[in-house]
Amino acid sequence: MDDVTVLVGGKAGDGINSAGTMVAQLLNHLGYSVYLNFDYPSLIRGGHNFTIIRGTAAPKSPGTCGEKADFLLALDQATVEQHNNRLKPDSVLLYTEGLVKANGQAVPVKEILTTEQAPAVMGNSAFIGGFARAAGIDWEIVDLVFRRHIPKGTDQNLRVARSAYDRIATVRPVPRGPNPPRPLLNGNEAVGLGLIRGGLDAYISYPMTPSSGLLHFLAGESERLGLTVVHPENEIAVILMALGFAAAKKRAAVGTSGGGFCLMTEGLSLAGMAELPVVTLMSQRTGPSTGLPTYTGQADLRFVIHAGQGEFPRLVVAPSDASEAIAWSSRALDLAWRCQVPAFILTDKTLSEGTYSIDLPDRDLPVPGGDGMEAVEGPYQRYADTPSGISPPAFAGTAGVIVKVNSYAHDEYGITTEDGEVTAAMTKKRLRKAETLKKNLESYPQVVVSGAPDAATAVLCWGSCGSVCTETGTRLGLRVVRPVVLEPFPKSLLEAALAGATRVIAVEENATAQLAGLAHENGIRVHDTVLRYDGRPFTPEDLALRLRGVI
Amino acid sequence: MTGRDLITPAQNTWCPGCGNFTIQHALKRVLAKREEDGKSLDNVVLVSGIGCHAKIADYLNINSFYSLHGRTIPVATGLKLANPDLTVICCCGDGDCYAEGLDHLIFAAKRNIDITVIVHDNRVYGLTTGQYTPTSPLGFKGRSTPLGTSESPLNPVELMLASGATFVARGYSKKMPQLEGLFQGAIRHRGFAFIDVLQICATFFPVADYYGERVYDLADHDPGDLSAAFWRAREWDYSGEGKIALGQFFLAERPTFDDRVVATPRTAAEREQAVRDILSGRT
Numbered sequence: 001m002d003d004v005t006v007l008v009g010g011k012a013g014d015g016i017n018s019a020g021t022m023v024a025q026l027l028n029h030l031g032y033s034v035y036l037n038f039d040y041p042s043l044i045r046g047g048h049n050f051t052i053i054r055g056t057a058a059p060k061s062p063g064t065c066g067e068k069a070d071f072l073l074a075l076d077q078a079t080v081e082q083h084n085n086r087l088k089p090d091s092v093l094l095y096t097e098g099l100v101k102a103n104g105q106a107v108p109v110k111e112i113l114t115t116e117q118a119p120a121v122m123g124n125s126a127f128i129g130g131f132a133r134a135a136g137i138d139w140e141i142v143d144l145v146f147r148r149h150i151p152k153g154t155d156q157n158l159r160v161a162r163s164a165y166d167r168i169a170t171v172r173p174v175p176r177g178p179n180p181p182r183p184l185l186n187g188n189e190a191v192g193l194g195l196i197r198g199g200l201d202a203y204i205s206y207p208m209t210p211s212s213g214l215l216h217f218l219a220g221e222s223e224r225l226g227l228t229v230v231h232p233e234n235e236i237a238v239i240l241m242a243l244g245f246a247a248a249k250k251r252a253a254v255g256t257s258g259g260g261f262c263l264m265t266e267g268l269s270l271a272g273m274a275e276l277p278v279v280t281l282m283s284q285r286t287g288p289s290t291g292l293p294t295y296t297g298q299a300d301l302r303f304v305i306h307a308g309q310g311e312f313p314r315l316v317v318a319p320s321d322a323s324e325a326i327a328w329s330s331r332a333l334d335l336a337w338r339c340q341v342p343a344f345i346l347t348d349k350t351l352s353e354g355t356y357s358i359d360l361p362d363r364d365l366p367v368p369g370g371d372g373m374e375a376v377e378g379p380y381q382r383y384a385d386t387p388s389g390i391s392p393p394a395f396a397g398t399a400g401v402i403v404k405v406n407s408y409a410h411d412e413y414g415i416t417t418e419d420g421e422v423t424a425a426m427t428k429k430r431l432r433k434a435e436t437l438k439k440n441l442e443s444y445p446q447v448v449v450s451g452a453p454d455a456a457t458a459v460l461c462w463g464s465c466g467s468v469c470t471e472t473g474t475r476l477g478l479r480v481v482r483p484v485v486l487e488p489f490p491k492s493l494l495e496a497a498l499a500g501a502t503r504v505i506a507v508e509e510n511a512t513a514q515l516a517g518l519a520h521e522n523g524i525r526v527h528d529t530v531l532r533y534d535g536r537p538f539t540p541e542d543l544a545l546r547l548r549g550v551i
Numbered sequence: 552m553t554g555r556d557l558i559t560p561a562q563n564t565w566c567p568g569c570g571n572f573t574i575q576h577a578l579k580r581v582l583a584k585r586e587e588d589g590k591s592l593d594n595v596v597l598v599s600g601i602g603c604h605a606k607i608a609d610y611l612n613i614n615s616f617y618s619l620h621g622r623t624i625p626v627a628t629g630l631k632l633a634n635p636d637l638t639v640i641c642c643c644g645d646g647d648c649y650a651e652g653l654d655h656l657i658f659a660a661k662r663n664i665d666i667t668v669i670v671h672d673n674r675v676y677g678l679t680t681g682q683y684t685p686t687s688p689l690g691f692k693g694r695s696t697p698l699g700t701s702e703s704p705l706n707p708v709e710l711m712l713a714s715g716a717t718f719v720a721r722g723y724s725k726k727m728p729q730l731e732g733l734f735q736g737a738i739r740h741r742g743f744a745f746i747d748v749l750q751i752c753a754t755f756f757p758v759a760d761y762y763g764e765r766v767y768d769l770a771d772h773d774p775g776d777l778s779a780a781f782w783r784a785r786e787w788d789y790s791g792e793g794k795i796a797l798g799q800f801f802l803a804e805r806p807t808f809d810d811r812v813v814a815t816p817r818t819a820a821e822r823e824q825a826v827r828d829i830l831s832g833r834t
């Protein structure tokens with residue numbers, strides 16, 4: 001068995017996500033590449049939560065979970081009832097004795113806690129121990145994972161786990177996998193580390209699922225990272241504060257989801273006009289409006305590409321997994337500053353809150369450009385009209401210069417103008433930066449091809465769907481083509497990646513096939529679509545079934 | 552940079568008799584004095600909203616950030632947190648700061664961020680040609696309220712006292728020397744400084760006679776006494792009769808947001824190490 005799936009289910013407040021993380025760490029230390037997806041409703045107590053943890057022997061995180069489970073850990077009755085259909089004939093079911101009725105092995109949680117005189121919160125340790133034994137995982141691995149990841153009350157937790165380990169029978173041994181243990185990181189955290197490596201000075205955000213994890217992570221690590229973290233009164237303040245930071249030469253990023261981003265659009269347009277860099281993590285959830293706060297979607301691609309009044313260049317990148325998110329978040333911050341444009345890291349709940357085995361990518365940023373001040377003669381012009389469109393930057397507080405930043409149409413000095421010629425010339429100047437941005441992007445892998453690269457039928461997808469499409473495409477013999485950069489649209493790279501494909505099928509988690517629409521605008525034909533918009537990510541089974549229907 | 556001409560060549564388009572001229576002049580004199588005292592203006596940034604008042608960003612030859620309508624304060628907060636050595640001054644309108652961006656004003660006071668907020672309170676939307684604002688008197692007939700407003704004005708001085716501002720003052724565009732003193736005090740103050748400037752709008756709300764009969768200077772008032780400050784603020788409710796106190800209502804020293812929030816930076820090497828430590832903790 002080189003592909004194992006574990007489902008942990010219980011009530012909200014049962015610590016399902018942390019139990020799932022422990023299972024993920026066990027599989028990690030057993031040599032598997034893991035992905036963990038946490039499914040929870042938008043409430044604090046009660047209601048059913050579950051995490052699915054998948055480990056594979058492949059070198060990369062699977063980034064997607066199947067519909068079947070090899071192990072079902074039921075902390076409540078709803079787990080048994082709702083996930084019964086996930087059980088295969090040889091699946092293993094462990095359940096809380098006395099609380100759940102099911103066919104399987106009972107974990108006597110209450111009894112163990114009483115014997116060990118342990119508090120109720122340690123109940124999940126019994127389950128972890130029980131699972132480890134059922135899966136035949138060596139005790140040394142359990143011991144190591146507890147010592148690394150449960151720093152408080154480690155010994156008592158281990159006694160509780162051991163007690164369950166000794167009572168449960170090994171029924172479904174999971175062999176060791178080939179991989180070394182690696183860091184497990186969710187997509188939001190990956191974005192955070194990427195931004196830090198890109199030189200982030202400040203993170204500003206107003207909580208909104210599924211982006212809040214980044215705010216929590218960076219706030220928690222702010223001291224050791226030397227990062228200023230601010231949670232202001234609303235998203236309007238968020239983006240304008242970030243622009244204030246940029247005007248004082250500090251690299252700021254913001255994070256939100258669709259509704260919060262709606263409030264930021266006027267500030268975004270200001271960033272475009274004032275030529276101030278800012279990076280936005282836009283983590284999509286199911287919309288419109290408040291939608292399904294804790295579920296996924298890819299319905300904001302068009303919104304992010306077109307948001308804000310007027311026309312100005314921007315960068316939009318959509319990584320597919322945590323490792324890619326680290327690399328592209330650094331690049332996005334670097335490019336935003338290099339080209340003085342707003343940049344977006346477009347994720348969704350699947351990526352932002354999904355946990356992945358990661359490999360830390362090399363930091364591949366070019367050396368920072370000189371700030372160009374040497375080149376300036378005469379009085380400083382914040383918006384000097386240059387061939388690249390990029391004006392040598394200076395900032396409030398720079399000695400000897402006066403820097404005038406302006407939201408109105410302005411001349412090269414930054415003084416307001418209503419002159420038609422100046423207005424048109426400055427519009428052209430700003431749009432020229434898109435060309436400079438494209439040049440700066442050339443060294444990066446903007447379009448990724450996977451699956452069966454020479455196949456005549458191609459799947460076109462973006463963002464977190466990359467993982468499930470790659471897996472399914474490989475299985476069905478389909479070419480999988482995925483633009484990571486979505487704006488400026490990598491038209492010629494996409495054409496090259498699709499060369500020879502006679503049939504192109506767009507796979508997206510939205511109802512209107514937004515990437516297919518963009519491709520069409522760029523003269524790339526998409527023949528069919530497979531769309532999902534119920535808030536749940538595609539599974540390999542469901543995608544294979546639906547792709548078979550259209551190929 | 553020293554000895555600069557403090558006025559840009561940009562053409563001035565304020566109406567004759569506009570109170571903005573006085574505000575600009577007072578601010579210019581404060582800046583000039585700062586230079587005379589040997590302090591560079593390179594560390595001064597003016598943030599303006601959108602409205603007639605905001606044109607001051609084009610006219611004053613200092614660093615400026617001509618922001619959005621209602622959004623001076625968050626930009627100013629970002630600038631100050633990014634570089635605490637900056638002296639950040641906001642020139643806002645009453646529509647700008649009391650309507651569109653009121654949330655930011657209250658939060659800036661609550662945080663005691665070390666910036667200065669000057670509100671050009673002409674009690675009307677000037678640039679959009681004469682609609683009522685949050686400080687227009689009850690019954691104000693503007694272009695959006697031809698029969699007169701049906702809502703009472705808010706009292707920004709009282710609001711700022713209640714929100715935790717540590718420097719609260721009111722000036723009047725026909726009292727230049729006092730205004731200059733208030734601006735200077737506000738800029739020197741460590742913490743959030745707020746000045747509501749009753750500004751004559753010569754075109755849409757020329758109420759110099761009304762003010763002339765009511766204004767008096769806060770001479771015998773203790774600015775350390777918050778209750779007394781509230782009492783003085785409530786003498787006039789921005790609508791009816793009542794005497795209009797000018798000068799400093801309140802002054803206090805409290806820790807600032809910038810002192811509390813700004814992180815100590817780390818070197819790139821320290822950060823890369825921190826990233827690796829975090830990753831090792833996740834393994």
Ligand SMILES: Cc1ncc(C[n+]2csc(CCOP(=O)(O)OP(=O)(O)O)c2C)c(N)n1
Nearest residue numbers: 601602603604620644645646647676677678
């Ligand atoms: C988001 C937004 N809404 C509306 C406007 C239009 N607008 C420009 S100035 C202004 C009112 C200005 O009034 P005030 O802030 O009192 O400034 P004044 O002109 O009186 O100095 C309005 C509503 C705008 N620029 N932006």
Ligand SMILES: [Mg+2]
Nearest residue numbers: 644645675677
């Ligand atoms: Mg006004």
